[in-house]
Amino acid sequence: MAFLRSVLTYSTSLLSTLTKQTNVIYVKRTFLLPRVTLYKHADARLFSFRRSCSSTAAKAEKGEDSFLKWFLLLIPATTFGLGTWQVKRRQWKLQLIDELSRLTTAEPIPLPLDPYELNNLEYRRVKVHGRYDHSKELYIMPRSPVDPKKEAREAGSLSSSGESGANVITPFHCTDLGITILVNRGYVPRQKIRPESRMKGQVEEDVDVIGVVRLTETRKPFVPNNDVEKNRWHYRDLEAMSRVTGAAPIFIDADFGSTIPGGPIGGQTRVTLRNEHMQYIITWYGLCAATSYMWYVKFIKKIKV
Known part of the structure; x- marks a missing residue:
């Protein structure tokens, strides 16, 4: 009896143990299968997400290339x-x-006195008759002689001739018009700026002058201011020149044909444009x-x- 009781107890214990293990395995299987399925779904979603990201990146890259293509054009x-x-x-x-x-x-015309008409005649040739007042000469400097052919050939270059001097501006009383104007008689080298060095060209009688109408200038950058006291002018300021000489603010450049032997060389109008x-x-x-x-x-x- 004791032996049978011990066998029965052992069998019951073993059966209980096996039953518990079977339940655990079942439970583990129950929880394991959904996990495997979950992993499969997660992998599919990850693959789909990666594929979607790759497609989006490709589209973005293509869009950037398209933008760069047309922007560089x-x-x-x-x-x-x-x-x-x-x-x-x-x-x-x-x-x-x-x-x-x-x-x-063009053929020269008589100098008009209407200021409005004069403002529309810059570079127009005009003719006047009268006498110079050499006692009130003005000097625009430094200046180099005008050579139209050379200037056309070298237009825009930074090089310039080494020769330097001044343009002589002289009041001119027009006897037929009754007014005094300013005439740029032309170029003189540096050693001939002083009037006593060119007395042969300081004519006293009446002369005919053909010249080109010029208007007042505005000072350009880097151009010095005019020094009225030292009689050194760097640009054409007709109002200031008129105050100094008492002439009307009318200015002409005498042409080369108006040159007087021994005096300034006419024809100093620069018409060559860069x-x-x-x-x-x-x-x-x-x-x-x-x-x-x-x-x-x-x-x-x-x-x-």
Whole structure:
């Protein structure tokens, strides 16, 4: 009996143990299967998320490339526009040069006294008759002699001739008009600025003068102020010159034909304008061609540059 009781007790204990282990395994299986399924769903969502991120990044990169492509196209387009603008500027400059040349070679007209009419006649040739007042000469300096052919050849260059002197401005009483004007008689070298060094050219009798109407100037940057006390003028200020000499604010440049032997050399009107537009045209169109080729290679042929 004791043996049977002990066997029964052992069997009951073993059965209980096995039952508990079976329940644990079942429970573990019950909780394990959903986890495996959950992991599978999570992996699928992660893969889908990664694929979505990759697609979004690709679209963003494509959008950036498209923006860069059309933005860089602005460079050749802008340079082409600037080159075309310079073509038009060159045509305008050539027309202006032709107009100035026509005015300075036209037949001279009598000097009008109407200030409004004079303001519209700059560079127009006029003729006057009268006498110089050499006692009130003014000197615009430093100046170099005008050589129209040389200036046309060297227009826009920074080099200049080493010769320096002054333009002699002399009051001129117009006997037929009854007024006194200012006449730029022309250029004298530095050693001939003083009147006593060129007495042969200081004529006292009445003379005919043909010249070009000039208007007052505004002082340009870096140009010194006029020194009235020392009689050193750097730009044409008709009001100040009129106050000093008592002449009317009318100014003409005497032409070369009005030159008196031994006196200042006339024809000192500078009508040559800087015309560098062809250089600008070549520069802008050259940049347009170069940048257009680079754009084509980069975005059309897809070659790395």
